[in-house]
Amino acid sequence: MAQSSKPIVWGPFAAGGTLTAFLTPALMVLTLLAALGYTPDLLAYERLHAFAGSWLAKLALAGTVFLTLWSAAHRLRITCYDLGVRADTLVATLLYSAALAGTAAAALYLSRI
Amino acid sequence: MTGRRVELEVLRYHPETDAAPRFQRYSVDCREEWVVLDALNHVKETLDPTLSYRWSCHMAVCGSCGMMINGEPRLACKSFLRDYQGVIRVEPLAHFPIERDLVTVIDDFMAKLKRVKPYLIPAQARALEQGEYRQTPAELKRYKQFTLCMNCMLCYAACPEYGLIPKFIGPAAISLAHRYNQDSRDGGRAARQEEIAAAEGVWECSFTGACSEVCPEHVDPAAALQQVKIKSTVDWYLAHLMPWLKK
């Protein structure tokens, strides 16, 4: 039996799981504050536009989007199997493609800032 | 000496006469200090000699008497009656085919155990006169916890992924492979990786963690499997992104 290539998909999942564990709750608090009308300074247009204008921030944002979407896609794939959806190849293709498409879209929008 | 009358609901299956398993109720006068295995022995000795189940040591060492007790995989010899109220439901270990009553067919696990080569494959052969393979206490500590597995298979009954994907090599076998991979005297990791780093190996684990919760010896198979995943991932990226490092 051959060794599996699962590390390709599992590596970014593990990295994304770690990143979202450290970062996502704080990000959610920021947008929750904005949702409640107490918009944090960073989410004002000029501040955020200037922030997202730097190359380092663009890279960090694109990386965060990729790892967030990928780890969620991988978990959803496993959950689908747990819930009895047996078309694993189809589910995996759809979900990982969606994560990559989302990342590509984010990169495109970042390039326009 | 105190006692109480315990109601046992035991899954029965006789392949000669039964199309499907059925539950049978027994009322047993039990002593306060008895475990479920004592109650089953009492049933067999006094009420129903046709009841079949595996057991041997009665002291949580042999790993033979694993069964589902109120839906949870447990050793019958380690499950005290006083910890249960009402009817106690006893079934064979989940996810394994039933041979007869509480006896399961364990061929699948035995075959997987063999595949992962759970024995020392010396890194360097030594002649008898060179003496023993020596190891420091720290090197022993690295794998000692994983040596405690007694192949009771409770982890397989607890693992939803094994239930869903019968090909999955599963918690105990992979943990035992990891035990030898972690051994400073061993050189068999590459051979074991062919099995445990394959698609049916560690990658079917979704880290439910149930295996570690039910393990009567606190082997913590879930920990072993995550460590195997990380090491296999590092292997893969090194081999594919930095092939010049390959020996």
Added chain:
Amino acid sequence: MSRKPYLREETMRWVFRHPRYLRYMAREFSCFFIGGYGLLMVWGLKRLSEGPAAWRSFLEVLQSPASIAFHVLALGFALYHSVTWFKLTPKALPVQVGGEFLPDGIISGAHYAVWAALSLAVLILAGAF
């Protein structure tokens, strides 16, 4: 004596067999909210790239009741993901110092501490207070 092994079919009942399986499903269901939040980030970047008016309307949509409900739920699941992730980290990455393994609590605790400090730093730098 004839052999006729009987295999009981695996159903979805395992989820309800023990609370641990429900906790596991709750952990896995965090992917809907974390993934959804990832998509929200992509959409936010789109609106940001389209100018001040588009960004203003994005903030207005954020203030809708549905968005507030999503945020509250998502935050709950994200916190559950963080707690479970750091709780399990010592299993995946045990640290052996000398002869002994570091206790799980030390490794988890270090992660919780870094998480708290990092979250506070993000909130302060973003001007949330």
